Amino acid sequence: MPKPGVDPTLSLELGVDRSSPVPLYFQLAQQLEAAIEHGTLTPGSLLGNEIELAGRLGLSRPTVRQAIQSLVEKGLLVRRRGVGTQVVHSRVRRPLELSSLYDDLEAAGRRPATKVLVNTVVPASAEVASALGVAEGGEVHRVERLRLAHGEPMAYLVNHLPPGLIDLDTGQLEATGLYRLMRASGITLHSARQSIGARAATAEEAERLGEPEGAPLLTMERATFDDTGRAVEFGTHLYRPSRYSFEFQLLVRS
Amino acid sequence: MPKPGVDPTLSLELGVDRSSPVPLYFQLAQQLEAAIEHGTLTPGSLLGNEIELAGRLGLSRPTVRQAIQSLVEKGLLVRRRGVGTQVVHSRVRRPLELSSLYDDLEAAGRRPATKVLVNTVVPASAEVASALGVAEGGEVHRVERLRLAHGEPMAYLVNHLPPGLIDLDTGQLEATGLYRLMRASGITLHSARQSIGARAATAEEAERLGEPEGAPLLTMERATFDDTGRAVEFGTHLYRPSRYSFEFQLLVRS
DNA sequence: TCAATGGGAATGTCCGGACAATCTGACTAC
DNA sequence: GTAGTCAGATTGTCCGGACATTCCCATTGA
Numbered sequence: 001m002p003k004p005g006v007d008p009t010l011s012l013e014l015g016v017d018r019s020s021p022v023p024l025y026f027q028l029a030q031q032l033e034a035a036i037e038h039g040t041l042t043p044g045s046l047l048g049n050e051i052e053l054a055g056r057l058g059l060s061r062p063t064v065r066q067a068i069q070s071l072v073e074k075g076l077l078v079r080r081r082g083v084g085t086q087v088v089h090s091r092v093r094r095p096l097e098l099s100s101l102y103d104d105l106e107a108a109g110r111r112p113a114t115k116v117l118v119n120t121v122v123p124a125s126a127e128v129a130s131a132l133g134v135a136e137g138g139e140v141h142r143v144e145r146l147r148l149a150h151g152e153p154m155a156y157l158v159n160h161l162p163p164g165l166i167d168l169d170t171g172q173l174e175a176t177g178l179y180r181l182m183r184a185s186g187i188t189l190h191s192a193r194q195s196i197g198a199r200a201a202t203a204e205e206a207e208r209l210g211e212p213e214g215a216p217l218l219t220m221e222r223a224t225f226d227d228t229g230r231a232v233e234f235g236t237h238l239y240r241p242s243r244y245s246f247e248f249q250l251l252v253r254s
Numbered sequence: 255m256p257k258p259g260v261d262p263t264l265s266l267e268l269g270v271d272r273s274s275p276v277p278l279y280f281q282l283a284q285q286l287e288a289a290i291e292h293g294t295l296t297p298g299s300l301l302g303n304e305i306e307l308a309g310r311l312g313l314s315r316p317t318v319r320q321a322i323q324s325l326v327e328k329g330l331l332v333r334r335r336g337v338g339t340q341v342v343h344s345r346v347r348r349p350l351e352l353s354s355l356y357d358d359l360e361a362a363g364r365r366p367a368t369k370v371l372v373n374t375v376v377p378a379s380a381e382v383a384s385a386l387g388v389a390e391g392g393e394v395h396r397v398e399r400l401r402l403a404h405g406e407p408m409a410y411l412v413n414h415l416p417p418g419l420i421d422l423d424t425g426q427l428e429a430t431g432l433y434r435l436m437r438a439s440g441i442t443l444h445s446a447r448q449s450i451g452a453r454a455a456t457a458e459e460a461e462r463l464g465e466p467e468g469a470p471l472l473t474m475e476r477a478t479f480d481d482t483g484r485a486v487e488f489g490t491h492l493y494r495p496s497r498y499s500f501e502f503q504l505l506v507r508s
Numbered sequence: 509t510c511a512a513t514g515g516g517a518a519t520g521t522c523c524g525g526a527c528a529a530t531c532t533g534a535c536t537a538c
Numbered sequence: 539g540t541a542g543t544c545a546g547a548t549t550g551t552c553c554g555g556a557c558a559t560t561c562c563c564a565t566t567g568a
């Protein structure tokens with residue numbers, strides 16, 4: 001007896017370009033993701049089984065599985081043994097990636113402005129030295145920035161970087177984000193350790209951010225590492241909670 | 255000419271049990287992870303190439319690749335084409351999973367205590383109805399809890415759940431976390447949308463948490479979904495920033 | 509009416525092989 | 539000496555197949 005629901009991938013224009021340098025599994029994953037995004041593949045609908053799908057596309061089953069697997073890891077699909085592969089109902093946003101505040105804002109359509117307050121070399125404090133893995137008192141870059149949105153201050157960012165890693169040009173810092181500069185310098189960002197908390201603003205901080213003294217502020221500390229394990233950045237950030245909050249999606253690792 | 259560095263996996267007692275129901279790739283991944291954790295595989299060291307490793311273990315290359323891949327996704331290993339697979343230097347902690355505050359505290363060795371203040375059924379407010387996808391005014395469970403550590407209040411947790419999903423026993427809620435109860439009820443948690451911010455405490459909140467009025471509080475809102483996309487929980491939490499902050503590790507998706 | 513059984517269907521695991529893409533380092537030519 | 543070139547090593551991609559495991563559901567039996 002045929003299944004009641006028709007395989008929704010049948011109506012899709014799926015097909016891969018074998019002459020393309022883009023891997024086949026990636027091409028398929030992109031097409032499926034686009035179909036989900038576009039609503040062609042409706043939430044809850046079952047994808048046809050892998051073997052049949054592979055045959056229809058002229059691909060092998062491992063290749064199709066690899067494509068599906070990548071979407072499962074993105075949280076777009078759910079697989080169940082004995083049942084099939086289903087499109088997840090809930091709308092999935094980005095699962096909290098390591099991006100700069102600048103990129104976040106730009107993606108949200110807001111045009112962030114940056115004012116570099118300090119861009120210099122200083123001796124490392126004990127805290128900075130420990131975070132960056134350099135000797136206390138050794139030279140490190142220090143950057144202080146004020147991030148503005150709609151002309152109003154939104155965040156006060158203090159970052160320390162180990163010496164000799166990157167040229168910190170004030171103009172570039174104002175035009176783009178720190179992470180983008182680091183990536184452009186050939187640094188492969190790998191992981192970051194973050195801590196988010198809250199505290200009352202000091203008089204100095206309050207003035208910089210345009211808040212009353214003692215106002216609640218959102219704080220974030222972050223140490224970023226490249227793929228060799230080197231600490232490449234240590235940041236201490238202050239956000240105005242009325243202007244900014246951390247929004248993200250978590251996926252349960254099964 | 256032989257390579258200068260000896261393959262560090264040679265000195266490992268690697269071996270799989272083919273009679274075990276645990277998948278072979280998973281057994282291998284666990285052994286490699288244990289070796290990294292234990293320091294037998296030192297950071298920066300290169301694992302021998304996949305093909306040789308597969309041959310030595312009597313496994314196929316895809317199986318070995320699958321094991322390595324899972325550790326790459328955990329951030330423990332880094333692969334580079336033409337070079338090899340390397341142990342990451344930086345110590346990786348959990349990459350921010352979806353766990354309850356209760357589990358977090360327990361893992362940290364602190365024995366959390368929970369006081370259930372309210373456990374009842376209420377009509378859904380507009381906000382709760384929207385988050386849970388139920389009709390406004392429809393019945394939902396409401397749970398208010400106070401989380402204590404060392405006898406001092408640490409967080410005030412308000413959660414709403416759709417009706418008929420789970421039996422909320424006050425005794426159980428005080429003995430364990432909400433997520434653990436949900437999982438035990440057969441609910442497959444899939445994803446959550448979170449928002450972390452800060453604000454000043456109201457008089458009522460301040461009293462409950464033992465803070466002065468207007469003190470900065472860390473706030474977290476979270477909607478949790480199961481793998482069918484149903485909202486299964488909506489929580490609004492308040493934390494004392496002197497007692498709690500969000501700590502986690504991010505991995506860069508390449 | 510309800511519980512136990514069993515078959516079909518789908519994903520999960522594993523194999524062995526082949527070729528491509530990329531990086532490193534040594535060699536060569538200038 | 540320096541830059542370009544080439545070969546070896548290693549991971550990335552892809553194939554086709556085999557069997558195991560799990561879930562759903564219809565059938566069967568009490």
